[in-house]
Amino acid sequence: ETGVTQTPRHLVMGMTNKKSLKCEQHLGHNAMYWYKQSAKKPLELMFVYSLEERVENNSVPSRFSPECPNSSHLFLHLHTLQPEDSALYLCASSQDEGTLYEQYFGPGTRLTVT
């Protein structure tokens, strides 16, 4: 079974919609991450959760709201997004927080905001 899964794989939403991205890891890891990759830009860390506690919020606008109900699931709730928020959103997990632990990435959700 794939280690980190993300749904949906593609999402088109209007600026007034509310949607959620889901990430699930089957690796028994304690830390989970949301990254954003915009066109022609590097991957940018958005949020880090360790044991369901948020340990990093990388100056992300409040229209992005993460939720980590347990160590296997991570959500990114989206509301009133802007067209510039269109990007590939990647979820990752690692055994524990800290970059010395290898991060395993999901396939990503390609988001288009119209």
Place this chain on the structure above:
Amino acid sequence: DQQVKQNSPSLSVQEGRISILNCDYTNSMFDYFLWYKKYPAEGPTFLISISSIKDKNEDGRFTVFLNKSAKHLSLHIVPSQPGDSAVYFCAASGGDDSGGSNYKLTFGKGTLLTVNP
């Protein structure tokens, strides 16, 4: 301001030859460096890493070299195989001058490697 730079957006090599992917960084606080590989429609996968206490790390066909004085690292793949065709991301961690966390990986924009049969 980009702290990790991969100045070559693409690289094309012949099968069997060496591929050399380059990465430069500006933050002298970085002390751990990683390379990730990404196929289309998949997430990045970890390839190899190096700590700043070393200048070389080798794993099979993959070798990463670190030149701290030049703030430069490179990934060598030899011999290159068509299955190596992917986007390669350089990443670094270790905090910043303001005492940033070690949770954060700072990525480059990636280099698309194409290995021709």
